[in-house]
Amino acid sequence: MINPRGTAVKVLKQVLDNNAYSNVVLSMYLNKENLDRKDRALVTELVYGTLRYKYTIDSILDSFIKSDIGKMDGDILNILRMSVYQLRYLSKIPEFAVVNEAVELSKRKSVKLSKLVNGVLRNYLRNKDTLTCEHKGDKMSRWCFKYSFSRWMAELFITQYGEKTGESILKNSNIVPKVTVRVNTLKIKYEQVWNELIKNGYDVKEGTICKEALIIKKGSNIELNPLFKKGYITVQDESSMLVAHVMDLEENMTVLDLCSAPGGKSCHIAELMKNTGKVYACDLHANKMSLVKENASRLGVENLIYNVFDAEKYIGQFENAADRVLIDVPCSGLGIIRKKPEIKWTKNKDSMDNLVKIQRNIMLNASKYVKQEGKLIYSTCTLNKVENNENINWFIQKNPQFKLEKINFGDFENIIYDEKGYITVLPNDNMDGFFIAKMIKYR
Template sequence: MNNSRLVAIVVIEKVINENAYSNIVLGLELNKSDLNDKDKALVTEIVYGTLKYKYTIDKILSSFIKKGFESLDSFVLNILRISIYQIRFLDKVPSFAVVNEAVNLTKKMSNVGAAQFVNGVLRNYLRDDAAVYYNEKNDIERLCFEYSFTKALVKLFIKQYGIITAEKILSGLNQKPDVTVRVNTLKLTYEEIWEKLIENGYNIEKGYACLDAIRIIKGKNIENNLLFNEGSITVQDESAMLTAHSMDLAPNLEVLDLCSAPGGKTTHIAEIMRNTGHISAFDIHKNKLSLIKENLDRIGIINTSCDVMDATIYDSNLLESADRVLIDVPCSGLGIIRKKPEIKWSKHIKNIENIVHTQRKIMENASKYLKKGGVLVYSTCTLNKEENEGNIDWFIENHPEFKIQPVFYGDLKNINYSDSGYVTILPNEYMDGFFIAKIVKL
């Protein structure tokens, strides 16, 4: 397959129609294609951009498709979506070229009638590029259209954070993420890894919030790099890197990681502990244990064992067995929309109540596994306060033998330190949205 727009549509079809993960299916389709690096970059831009702005694009298209989207073949609808994205949001592709490409591809993959329809919709859109598609006097409609979020999510963020911070969150979640890597000083020093990346042609910068981080500004796929394959670096967002640094780690501790896959935080804990002590890495999904083991082997970790476990079910064998416990609990994922834009419209707010119940069961069990004087770290990659502050406040209220211990990562504009001691990281161009609470057993 060597047509970049066709590859993009194949990916979008699977994400929208089959609930596939954008990052996984995009990688698979690009690897199968015969595209050069430039065209692969275009496919990536179109896929993530179209998914990111799907709400806005669909709002525009609904003005021109009077019979509703259900009347259209899925391929035709998605070629209209990627075309509107390119015309509205990409400067490097001329509008006439986008229309011609869309018409020709529709003619080839569908029929002449569908191609004429695509041509008509796109040319009608181009005739009035200053048209307004929402009520400009309504803040919620403006935010939904401008940042391309559903009304449910916009209302949630406004209710929990206020409109000013909510808009900052929406803007941050639309930022294009750079690749960030964590250095493994079990193998090489930070300076040695820095020099080797430069020698390999990477344009790099120091991390924004974490001393272990290097930001990859430009360069080839880092996971094809020898430094990655040898375990000297691991791809990880800086927000996630801060989790292990919150655990007061030291050599020879007994550590439990109850929701471990794919192992990014587990391996970071092992690196900080210099491969001493013991880490028990658990996950509910047996098939995901292989991902953890691959990372352990690649990085050279020898102090970690992996086992299947449902963290919501209490295991009496673990009672007061750990010096440190990490629960990076399953969550709604609203903080990582930069990397998985389909979360904008694939997550339903009404399901959050069930998630909170699961998170609290995991917290209850984790607290029992901790020794007196031990540290429990609770983290999520969401910005929903019910899953974050709400859970911590509930836990502390019901467990007087625990207290929150404040953490500090530096005076950065996007890191909010609460009076209670927990931390909310707002998304920006450097970091995903995240929440961390450090709890000590008295």
């Protein structure tokens, strides 16, 4: 019989040691190993929870282990991390069961190390109410411990957004996200999807802003539901849905989506255009383009034209050819930590600085494809202002033929409207962090 905690340790090893994507490797192991529904849920909880609170957990372990935890056996360290997560953040699993499971699992590695695991966890339980590590240091250090962020990332949010909003970003980035789906208006009406999901035992509510957004509060895996398989719905965060809505789309337009994969925005654009006109779905990677094709086929989207090329490199056929150009550029992803908590540990300042050059190259190149009076839309799923506000300000200064158009969805607590016109969506219960700017070409 496969031990779900053993599966969780395997996933954590791939994510933390090999920089694998949590959602991809988790899905792979869940599909490969014969786990029942309850055990699949436990593995998912342990993986995402441990990744989410790794900084805090490691700080605790540091105070109970004399040696450098970075030099410990990786599997033993992840067993300890996973166990402290259960003991500190989960209430349904009895403490003795957590410790016993950890000891038995670590015995597979080493009887000697299993004694270390037992000692550390029991020591933590004896002293959990008098921990000193959560009170050490300045205010920033305490935020890092409370919300489990490395100092440089916490400082980035606090410096760029101020203490109140910055702390809110830290807090809300730890929210366990609900699944949001987009109703495919090419195939079905919103009310029909709503009624069908209710009939099948799902607890649902309307999206916050987009009329086609529907939030799954509770229910079984939506991707196994016939509504998904038939293309009536697709999984997409509502922040991401906002992008197509700001594009002022009309039927029979020519639209370029230069960073298309996996195709959520391209297909949404096609749906809003009612399968008319042309939507060029472009991406650098051929294997990712196959995902766009699969999504379009399932959704009944017929007006996509597929292209594999580098968005930084000029393509002559698109010169002044598009009514709308979307560049959802590669970014640091600091707005989607809710869904991919490993971003806290896999990103660093150098990698973000390198992205800015790519983002600006894509923006300059994409601007050549916009018709006069056409529109260029820039979006990211990060909250780093260097990749967002500063990039747009730089571009407008270099390209005075483009002017920012104001974006306005109404009064929402998690949307920051900059006076220049672009918006920042902050993470909350229902939406990821996002940034969108819309620019019109006047000459």
